[in-house]
Amino acid sequence: MAADQAAAPAASARAAGHGLPGAHPERAKHAVWHRLRRHPGAIAGAAVFMAVALAVLFGSFVHGVDPHYLDYRAKNQGMSLAHPLGTDNLGRDTFARLLAGGRLSLAVGVAAMALSLTVGTVVGVLSGFFRRLDGPLMRFTDLFLALPVLPLLMVTTMLFREPLRAALGLEAGIFILVVGVIGITSWMQTARIVRGQVLAIRAREYVTAARSIGARPWRIISRHVFPNALSPIVVAATLDIAAAIITESALSFLGLGFPSDFPTWGRLLYDGVPFLTLTPDRVIWPGLAISLTVLSVNFLGDGLRDALDPHATTHRAPVIRRK
Amino acid sequence: MLRYAIRRLLFAIPTLLAISFVVFALLDLAPGDPTAQLPLTIPPETRALIRESLGLGQPFPVRYVRWLEQFLANEPLNLVEVLLGIEIGDSEGRLRVSSWATRSPVVDLIAQRLPQTLTVVGVSYLVAILIAVPVGVFSAYRQYSVFDQVGTLITMIGFSVPTFFTGTVLIVIFSGVLGWLPSIYDTTHRVTDLASLGYQLKQMAMPVMVLALFSAAQISRFTRSAVLDTLHQEYVRTARAKGLAEPVVMLVHVLRNSMIPVVTVIALGLPTTFAGAIITEQIFRINGVGALLIGAIEGADIPTVQTVTFIFASLIVFFNLVADLLYGILDPRIRYD
Numbered sequence: 001m002a003a004d005q006a007a008a009p010a011a012s013a014r015a016a017g018h019g020l021p022g023a024h025p026e027r028a029k030h031a032v033w034h035r036l037r038r039h040p041g042a043i044a045g046a047a048v049f050m051a052v053a054l055a056v057l058f059g060s061f062v063h064g065v066d067p068h069y070l071d072y073r074a075k076n077q078g079m080s081l082a083h084p085l086g087t088d089n090l091g092r093d094t095f096a097r098l099l100a101g102g103r104l105s106l107a108v109g110v111a112a113m114a115l116s117l118t119v120g121t122v123v124g125v126l127s128g129f130f131r132r133l134d135g136p137l138m139r140f141t142d143l144f145l146a147l148p149v150l151p152l153l154m155v156t157t158m159l160f161r162e163p164l165r166a167a168l169g170l171e172a173g174i175f176i177l178v179v180g181v182i183g184i185t186s187w188m189q190t191a192r193i194v195r196g197q198v199l200a201i202r203a204r205e206y207v208t209a210a211r212s213i214g215a216r217p218w219r220i221i222s223r224h225v226f227p228n229a230l231s232p233i234v235v236a237a238t239l240d241i242a243a244a245i246i247t248e249s250a251l252s253f254l255g256l257g258f259p260s261d262f263p264t265w266g267r268l269l270y271d272g273v274p275f276l277t278l279t280p281d282r283v284i285w286p287g288l289a290i291s292l293t294v295l296s297v298n299f300l301g302d303g304l305r306d307a308l309d310p311h312a313t314t315h316r317a318p319v320i321r322r323k
Numbered sequence: 324m325l326r327y328a329i330r331r332l333l334f335a336i337p338t339l340l341a342i343s344f345v346v347f348a349l350l351d352l353a354p355g356d357p358t359a360q361l362p363l364t365i366p367p368e369t370r371a372l373i374r375e376s377l378g379l380g381q382p383f384p385v386r387y388v389r390w391l392e393q394f395l396a397n398e399p400l401n402l403v404e405v406l407l408g409i410e411i412g413d414s415e416g417r418l419r420v421s422s423w424a425t426r427s428p429v430v431d432l433i434a435q436r437l438p439q440t441l442t443v444v445g446v447s448y449l450v451a452i453l454i455a456v457p458v459g460v461f462s463a464y465r466q467y468s469v470f471d472q473v474g475t476l477i478t479m480i481g482f483s484v485p486t487f488f489t490g491t492v493l494i495v496i497f498s499g500v501l502g503w504l505p506s507i508y509d510t511t512h513r514v515t516d517l518a519s520l521g522y523q524l525k526q527m528a529m530p531v532m533v534l535a536l537f538s539a540a541q542i543s544r545f546t547r548s549a550v551l552d553t554l555h556q557e558y559v560r561t562a563r564a565k566g567l568a569e570p571v572v573m574l575v576h577v578l579r580n581s582m583i584p585v586v587t588v589i590a591l592g593l594p595t596t597f598a599g600a601i602i603t604e605q606i607f608r609i610n611g612v613g614a615l616l617i618g619a620i621e622g623a624d625i626p627t628v629q630t631v632t633f634i635f636a637s638l639i640v641f642f643n644l645v646a647d648l649l650y651g652i653l654d655p656r657i658r659y660d
Contacts, residue, residue: 041479143341146643148635150598151616155350155628158620246485250602253487254617266487273491280495287488295483302479 035307042303048296052289056102067096068261078281085285089275097268098285105245105264105290108179112244115183117190117237124194125229129202129221138195141188149185153247156181157256171262178257182244190236197229231308238301242294249290265290324651331647335640342636343394347387350625377423393420394630398430424624432615432627433634439510440611444600446527447534452589455539459546459585460578463554474543481540486599490533490606497529504529508609530607538596545588546581553581583653590646594638 077087085094127137164173249266251257265286272282419428462471498506562576601613619627
């Protein structure tokens with residue numbers, strides 16, 4: 001809280017100093033793209049993430065092996081033409097399983113990001129715009145920030161896995177559960193950042209002007225406040241994807257996430273650990289996939305942050321993750 | 324400052340109460356029967372008696388208040404008694420939070436597991452700080468140098484690669500291929516002489532490395548940006564313009580000021596490292612608090628899960644408080660009203 005009080009004037013000064021994108025939309029967009037291009041890490045990150053996404057989405061058309069097909073006579077094989085990354089102890093194709101797992105991992109990441117972003121943005125906009133809601137909502141956020149996320153995630157998935165599975169089916173139940181718990185426990189940073197931005201925007205002349213011609217709060221929020229608060233939301237979105245992928249794989253690694261029949265990258269890694277001495281590549285490939293994806297998204301997020309906030313280039317406190 | 328501290332402390336109480344309620348309610352109202360794991364041959368009447376003996380007969384609010392009383396009054400009293408060797412009131416008849424799996428008080432279980440966790444977490448955090456702060460400072464001082472570029476890349480990697488992957492890779496390399504380090508942490512090992520100390524250091528090396536890499540990445544990222552922020556301040560330019568020697572400028576003007584946010588971040592990061600230790604303990608089979616939690620979750624030992632989770636939450640609240648107060652003490656510019 002102390003940090004907030006100190007940071008608030010700095011944030012409003014920054015917002016007032018440079019024209020927020022929106023004053024000249026085209027020029028601002030061009031400037032952002034120009035600054036992003038000078039950030040080699042961000043471009044590389046975007047390229048790698050796109051490549052990973054394309055591979056997991058369309059890879060099965062090129063590599064048409066069924067990830068569930070058991071071939072006991074070809075178990076624990078090394079790399080070959082038929083099985084580019086070898087097979088596991090039941091003779092399933094590692095590369096096909098990696099592609100299928102990646103689809104699930106990325107889906108969890110994107111869905112959890114969407115949920116956490118929605119909650120975070122709504123809470124942030126409401127508490128920044130309506131003074132009366134600010135106190136209660138921020139206390140609520142502080143409460144969530146003090147929750148021990150990993151233990152709670154473990155407990156909730158453990159307790160609600162069976163009932164949700166029974167109600168919604170095997171894959172859908174666990175997917176909704178994991179996405180739900182990750183989304184609900186990761187919106188707080190977004191809410192705080194958005195609130196700060198909205199507080200700064202609310203004090204600007206165009207909001208006063210809109211209010212003086214009788215615009216209703218909802219219209220001011222949707223037409224004036226939200227579009228101008230978009231850049232920190234975009235940055236939070238990228239970083240949230242990375243965080244959600246990590247959290248999901250950590251849960252799966254503890255055996256509390258997805259089951260082996262619908263493995264994500266984390267679960268593949270977990271299933272590979274007992275065979276570490278026999279086939280270490282079963283751990284290496286999913287681990288590399290997670291690391292590469294998260295790394296590329298983080299680089300992209302960093303670059304976007306620098307590009308969208310030119311006054312804070314290169315020296316700006318990164319968001320501290322609680323995990 | 325004192326008034327702020329007291330207000331902050333008072334605010335921590337409702338926070339903790341709310342968290343304890345969330346933790347208790349989540350576990351208590353969840354579907355599932357604690358006697359479900361017992362053999363099917365037990366007749367229903369006995370099963371009902373077992374449920375009664377576990378304290379499940381009473382309504383939810385009563386159980387919550389009694390759990391609070393046991394955890395917040397009885398356990399601290401017991402702790403004081405053990406530490407000071409005295410007896411306060413009726414110490415035999417006082418109810419304690421006991422595990423359903425082992426029937427022993429949960430706090431005793433935690434006390435058995437805590438030393439292992441504390442050793443690994445404490446040493447790794449210390450290592451992380453010792454590495455991260457100098458790296459961060461030098462990276463900022465020589466911004467865009469090769470050292471900075473490489474350092475930033477490595478911290479980004481340490482920040483992005485999950486600990487369970489670094490851990491397993493280290494096991495493959497150091498235990499599998501090279502055979503230098505044991506892959507399983509032996510908690511029964513006692514340090515008695517130089518050779519056993521050597522073994523202790525060997526078995527701690529990998530878990531400490533894994534946790535330290537992750538914490539160091541966060542701390543050094545933060546240190547770098549804090550020092551960069553300070554380096555751009557007017558008073559640093561003034562100090563240089565006065566002709567002060569560079570070491571004086573760096574140590575007196577830059578470092579002292581940029582360490583204010585870094586110290587608070589170090590305090591804030593400690594509970595995170597504890598939570599991270601859950602995963603590390605799983606990788607290296609360390610018999611610590613995290614392993615206790617995982618075992619309790621798998622065995623549906625609800626009192627243990629509630630207590631350990633609540634202790635994790637208390638750690639977060641406590642270190643948030645420490646960070647806020649440190650910020651106020653270290654930075655006289657911050658004024659609280």
